Amino acid sequence: MIPAAFDYERADSAEQALALLGEHGDEAKLLAGGHSLIPLMKYRLANPAVVIDIGRLNDLSYINDGGDHLAIGALTRHRDIEIDDLVGSQTPLLAAATSQVGDPQVRHRGTIGGAIAHGDPASDLPAALLALRATMVITGQDGAREVSADDFFTGFLETALGDTDLLTEIRVPKVPDAGWSFQKFNRRAQDWAIVGAAVLVNNGSTGVGLVNMDSKPVRSAAVEAAVSGGATASDAAAVAAEGVEPPADLNASVEYRQHLARVLVRRGLEEAGRA
Amino acid sequence: MQVNVNVNGDGQSHDVEPRTLLVHYLRDACGLTGTNVGCDSSSCGACTVHFNGEAVKSCTMLAVQADGEAVTTIEGLAPSETELHPMQQAFHECHALQCGYCTPGMVMAAVSLLDEVPNPSEHDVREGLEGNLCRCTGYHNIVKAVLSAAGGDA
Numbered sequence: 369m370i371p372a373a374f375d376y377e378r379a380d381s382a383e384q385a386l387a388l389l390g391e392h393g394d395e396a397k398l399l400a401g402g403h404s405l406i407p408l409m410k411y412r413l414a415n416p417a418v419v420i421d422i423g424r425l426n427d428l429s430y431i432n433d434g435g436d437h438l439a440i441g442a443l444t445r446h447r448d449i450e451i452d453d454l455v456g457s458q459t460p461l462l463a464a465a466t467s468q469v470g471d472p473q474v475r476h477r478g479t480i481g482g483a484i485a486h487g488d489p490a491s492d493l494p495a496a497l498l499a500l501r502a503t504m505v506i507t508g509q510d511g512a513r514e515v516s517a518d519d520f521f522t523g524f525l526e527t528a529l530g531d532t533d534l535l536t537e538i539r540v541p542k543v544p545d546a547g548w549s550f551q552k553f554n555r556r557a558q559d560w561a562i563v564g565a566a567v568l569v570n571n572g573s574t575g576v577g578l579v580n581m582d583s584k585p586v587r588s589a590a591v592e593a594a595v596s597g598g599a600t601a602s603d604a605a606a607v608a609a610e611g612v613e614p615p616a617d618l619n620a621s622v623e624y625r626q627h628l629a630r631v632l633v634r635r636g637l638e639e640a641g642r643a
Numbered sequence: 644m645q646v647n648v649n650v651n652g653d654g655q656s657h658d659v660e661p662r663t664l665l666v667h668y669l670r671d672a673c674g675l676t677g678t679n680v681g682c683d684s685s686s687c688g689a690c691t692v693h694f695n696g697e698a699v700k701s702c703t704m705l706a707v708q709a710d711g712e713a714v715t716t717i718e719g720l721a722p723s724e725t726e727l728h729p730m731q732q733a734f735h736e737c738h739a740l741q742c743g744y745c746t747p748g749m750v751m752a753a754v755s756l757l758d759e760v761p762n763p764s765e766h767d768v769r770e771g772l773e774g775n776l777c778r779c780t781g782y783h784n785i786v787k788a789v790l791s792a793a794g795g796d797a
């Protein structure tokens with residue numbers, strides 16, 4: 369399988385990437401690690417006329433201490449996040465979720481920005497970033513804006529990114545003392561989650577992000593409300609399938625996903641609560 | 644477009660379409676057919692090579708993404724014509740292959756794993772090779788070979 373033909377452009381800086389996006393608009397697709405886009409192009413589910421390679425924007429590959437948050441460049445690869453000391457000590461939930469992405473080969477190439485910009489409800493990272501209350505920095509043709517994770521994911525494979533926008537940075541609040549848990553259920557090694565749950569308990573406030581439980585990455589408002597109303601882990605987890613509409617596919621029916629969400633959220637709340 | 648890649652220490656330069664996958668660049672343009680295509684859908688790891696020293700699936704990269712960079716394939720691993728790389732030797736000694744189709748990718752992934760985790764546990768090896776499928780061996784002897792190459796008891 370090979371992709372359909374396209375014109376190839378390489379950007380050597382964020383400015384150049386933005387200029388190329390401005391020139392080609394919705395004809396073009398950005399290529400970061402390529403581990404979502406290239407498979408889609410091989411299956412001919414994506415046929416961009418122009419591919420703008422941003423994979424070598426090393427100025428957008430970094431993990432910096434931003435005071436109350438970690439600032440992570442959009443082109444930072446999964447592997448670099450997984451093993452980073454700052455991420456491990458300040459937002460261990462993100463390190464854990466990242467270490468669950470695919471396999472080592474995938475993590476050597478895929479980037480955090482690509483995983484988020486893709487907007488896939490089955491991806492592990494959006495759920496963790498939702499639970500962590502991260503914000504995304506989007507640089508458009510007229511400058512940068514910050515969008516909360518809640519507002520970033522807008523639909524199935526749809527995000528707040530416009531056709532000529534570049535995701536440049538992910539800001540993740542530091543939560544060194546928080547309780548956390550990342551629960552992923554899949555049938556085979558390297559697979560995507562059939563259902564997953566990211567749980568963060570920080571200073572009495574609880575964040576719960578769900579993987580593959582709706583058409584977009586979501587937080588479970590029902591569980592979060594139950595926990596803040598004083599419910600036990602198992603009582604709160606009982607509402608994990610409320611307010612969301614999980615898909616049915618080869619791997620799982622709707623009912624099975626609802627069941628998995630309740631089980632995984634309970635395990636997640638229990639594990640996070642023990643910290 | 645002209646794509647220059649350092650492959651196994653040799654400068655390769657070929658005019659290819661931008662949509663050419665790295666694995667086809669290696670096999671068809673460079674004539675290095677040791678790297679296999681198994682699934683062609685990023686799952687099996689048969690196409691694993693080292694890109695700037697790290698294991699990657701060459702069916703999920705474009706050749707243009709490797710322009711100006713370094714790739715090592717299974718052909719570039721052994722120190723000489725008559726000697727095997729320690730990982731290849733360990734696969735040989737532990738009988739870690741049957742049909743051999745997964746072996747080039749398996750060996751490349753295993754070498755990359757030991758670079759990152761020099762003294763792995765059996766669990767580390769199984770997790771570290773989760774991107775590589777083998778239809779024949781049941782993995783047991785592959786894990787044994789990697790542990791033996793790492794110097795642990797197998």
Ligand SMILES: Cc1cc2nc3c(=O)[nH]c(=O)nc-3n(C[C@H](O)[C@H](O)[C@H](O)COP(=O)(O)OP(=O)(O)OC[C@H]3O[C@@H](n4cnc5c(N)ncnc54)[C@H](O)[C@@H]3O)c2cc1C
Nearest residue numbers: 398400401402403404405470478479482483485491492535
């Ligand atoms: C075999 C396999 C298994 C996988 N398993 C998992 C898994 O278990 N869990 C999981 O979460 N993920 C998994 N993934 C996906 C992996 O995480 C990808 O790395 C990730 O989804 C995409 O990142 P990328 O850098 O490769 O993006 P690309 O494929 O390069 O891009 C993805 C999309 O985002 C856009 N984009 C990329 N960067 C930017 C940017 N900076 N600004 C704006 N738009 C941008 C692109 O235009 C494209 O539309 C798997 C992938 C493979 C191939």
Ligand code: FES
Nearest residue numbers: 681682683688702
């Ligand atoms: S051929 Fe590349 S992963 Fe199977």
Ligand code: FES
Nearest residue numbers: 741743777778779
């Ligand atoms: S030895 Fe046959 S696939 Fe692994």
